[in-house]
Amino acid sequence: MSGVRTRRAALAIATAAAVGLLATGCSPAASNGSGGSSSSKVTINWYVQPLNSTSIWPDLVAAFNKSHPNIEVTLTVGPTNVDTVRGTLSTQLGSGSATPDVYEGDITWPAQFAKAGLAVNLTKLFPKSFWDRFSPGAITLAQYKGSSYSVPSWTEAAFLYYRKDLLTKAGLPVPSTWEELVADAKKVQATGAVKDGYTWQGAGYEGLTCDFSELVADAGGGIVSSDYTKGTLDSAAGQKALAFLKETIASGVSPKATPTFQEPQSLNDFTAGNALFMRNWSYAWAITQDPKQSKVVGKVGMAPLPSFAGQPTPGASTNGGGGMFINPHSKYLKQDVTFLTWLTGTEAQGMFASVGKVLPANVQAQTPQAQKDVGPVGQVLAKLKIVGRPVGTPAYSQVSRALFQNVNAALSGNASVSGALSSADSQITTALSSSR
Amino acid sequence: MTSTSARASIVGPPALFPPRASRRARISRRRGYLLTAPALLVVALVTLAPIAFSVYLSLCAVTAGADGFDYSLVGLRNYAAALGSQALWSALTFTAVYTVVSVTVQVVLGLGVAIIIDRMTRGTGVVLALLLVPWAMITVVSGQLWSYIFNGVYGLADYLLVVLHVVPAPVTILSNPVGAFVALLVADSWKTIPFVSLILFGGLRTVDKELYAAARLDGAGGWTILGRITIPLIRQSLITAVVFRVLQAFGIFDLPFVLTNGGPGNATQSMAMLAYNALFQDLNIGYGAAISCITAAVVIVFAVVFLRAFKVEEPGG
Structure with a gap:
């Protein structure tokens, strides 16, 4: 009998302890709210996308962990497709997961993630002086309704990659207009030195939105009205841009399969030595110079993208790059802030250049x-004319999809130029009106 | 003799409980309910509860707040928006056409494969094991392999088409709607024909082989045997295969996601992809849930109509 009583008492104590633990939270951080105790070591998880073939992410983690004995950062590297990453993170964060504590997000995400409650308002977490380390343009892009939701970490932009050996051999300068680029491509293709003249991203995905928005800007147009109320693609500028892209495929300057090309396909075409010109991001530089992955090491040059004849040069370049967001359910906000402060400090930022290129x-x-560390990117970046995408609306993903699906349909010959642009405008206007 | 055997093979087992059950049978039935209750509860929790929650979400505007999500009922507004969207009708058309074409092709070819295996006198086990390989492979992985095959620059499909003089020069298979549709069909059929074959092979194994001999003695040809004996006798297996395949085909997501990303344009965007975009790209939860519910409703209507049309026998019926 006493044995039964003892077991019951033990069970009651165990139950009380379990309930107590549940009520107070079992983690070390729960003992002092959002900060965690200063003496106990906490682990925060950092989710990033693959950057390039360099070891930048593990090197940054190792450097931080070495200099911060009370915080351990663990690294999770996600897939390359930014849309897949958005799906993964929105599912994970939306379901209340406390990890990842800090995640890398696209430059187009702040408005959408802020509205969806998937990112912490960082304006109150960091001192005002913290933001002085970034350019005003970078800060604006990371804001939604006047508050910051992302910490800019590295800068990315679109460039024209060219085969300097072949241009020199043909006695051609680097083209400054799209018309020159097409003419140069045809000349060099005619010699048999390359199969393709110009390789770019025409698949139905975010990359096509970037490519197309650059050409629309070159032609003097835009994607949406300045007050974010309607699509403005079905214009003279939009039609010029789309007609040009279609013609590059029809004339054989660009591969017939371009409507299925994302960055890896165009990069493969270029690094295999098949193409004279390529539009790609700065991350591609390191890959073109990696002998394991490229047949054109030492033969590549970088320049700003061209513009249309009669328009100011250089042409427009879409900006990109990575920004770091904090998970609203993270238990370690204080440590997250410490990590991001370090990550955007001069030591870590120097590693982005020296290691990450x-x-x-x-x-x-x-x-x-x-600038020297990152190769030609550093020298050319200052000359670029950066053009932003319409990321100030939470409906940006719908705006972009309306653009890339319709433009892709036109590129594949399944819609007319004006029909595709008119359809895109209609869908963009609907998306913008439903998000207000 | 023939008709008796045929009937015997398609009529199910006798009813477990006659209408007037004895006391012992009633107790046994009650015990049965009691024993299955935990499993039924788990099924309800993991299946019915999420479905009910999805229906609820489809009737709400879901917004994020400081303390989590806020759900405010908006009636049928999400359904009205979805049904008024051109994208939904385009996705519904693609999904329906794809379902009809792919299931027809896969069932016809699957039946052929099943009949061949059924007639094999040796090596059946090896062939069955090999058949499982495509089915066992993760679709995302096989989809990526097929994307290499259909690649417009170095793809094997283009190479073969040119070598075999089907086309004079490489064609961009994934850049036109018909090519992309066929590519999806081929990749999907490669994976699912074995599945259909295995189900139908199971049905064929229950058919008394003496029936074929008797039919041949009566002068029946191959097609007559197929139409009058084989298909009627494996009707239940055929229905099972068709229902499974229709449910899977109507919910197709991973293959177009990897192979075509819904393109060119939105030509191969399925209903599941549309819902995925709304839910996980646009973070428009109510709207995405409405698309999911519309998709489920279409599939349920099909299943009910199909099963009634083909009068599936119930055990003891």
């Missing part, structure tokens, strides 16, 4: 040495 977002770290 991409330009840092911290303007103080954009030194001549950093």
Whole structure:
């Protein structure tokens, strides 16, 4: 009998302890709210996308962990497709997961993630002086309704990659207009030195939105009205841009399969030595110079993208790059802030240039040495004319999809130029009106 | 003799419980309910509860707040928006056409494969094991392999088409709606024909082979045997295969997601992809849930109509 009583008492104590633990939370951080105790070591998870073939992410983690004995950062590297990453993270964060604590997101996400409650408002978490390290343009892109939701970490932009050996051999300068680029491509293709003249991204995905928005800007147009109320693609500028892209495929300057090309396909075409010109991001530089992956090492040059004849040069370049967001359910906000403060400091930002071969977002770290470290990217970046995508609306994903699906349909010959643009405008206007 | 054997093979087992059950049978039935209750509860929790929640979400505008999500009922607004969207009708058309074409092709070819295996006198086990390989492969992985095959620059499909003089020069298979549709059909059939074959092979094994001999003695040809004996006798297996395949084909997502990303344009965007975009790209939860519910409703209507049309026998019926 006493044995039964003892067991019951033990059970009651165990139950009370379990209930107590559940009520107070079992994690070390729960003991002192959002900060975690200063003496206990906490682990925060950092989710990033693959950047390039360099070891930048593990190197950054190792450097931080070495200098911060009370915080351990663990790294999770997701897939390359940014849309897949958005699906993964929105599912994970939307279901209340406390990890990842800090995640890398696209430049187009702040408005959408802020509205959906998937990112912490960072304006109150960081001191005002923290934001001085970034350019005003980078800060604006990371904001929604006046508050910051993303910490810019590295800068990315679109470039024209060219085969300097073949242009030199043909006695051609680097083209500054699209018309020159097509003419040069045809000349060099005619010699048999390359199969393709110009390779770019024409598949139905976010990359096509970038490619197309550059050409529309070159032709003097835009994707949406300045007040974000309607689509403005079905214009003279939009039609010129789409007609040009279709013609590159029809004339054989670009591969017939371009409507299925994303960055990896166009990069493969270029690094295999098949193409004279390529439009791609700065991350591609390191890959074109990696002998394991490229047959054109030492033969590549970088320049700003061309513009249309009669328009100001250089042409427009879409900006990209990575920004870091904080998970609203993270248990370690204090440590997240410590990590992001370090990540955007000059030491880590210098590593982005020296190891990652991409330009840092911290303007103080954009030194001549950093520009030298990242190769031609550093020298050319200052000459670019950056054009933004319409990311100020939470409906950006719908705006972009309306653009790339309709433009892709026209590129594949399944819709007329004006029909595709008119349809895109209609869908963009509907998306914008439903998001207000 | 023939008709008796045929009937015997398609009529199910006798009813377990006659209308007037004895006390012992009633107790046994009650015990049966009691024993299955935990499993039924789990099924309800993991199946019915999410479905009910999806229906609820489809009637709500879901917004994020500081303390989590807020759900405010908006009636049928999400359904009205979805049904008024051109994208939904385009996706519904593609999904329906794809379902009809792919299931027809896969059942016809699957039946052929099943009949061949049924007639094999040796090596049946090896062939069955090999048949499982495509079915066992994860669709995302096989989809990626097929994307290499259909690649417009270095793809094997283009190479073969040119070598075999089907086309004079490489064609961009995934850049035109018909090509992309066929590519999806081929990749999907490669994976699912074995599944259909295995189900139908199971049905064929229950057919008394003496029936074929008797039919031949009566002068029946191959097609007559197929139409008058084989298909009627494996009707239940055929119905099972068709229902499974229709449910899977109507919910197709992973293959177009990897192989075509819904393109060119939105020519191969399925209903599931449309719902995925709304839910996980646009973070428009109510709207995405409405698309999911519309898709489920279409499939349920099909299943009910199909099963009634083909009068599926119930055990003891």
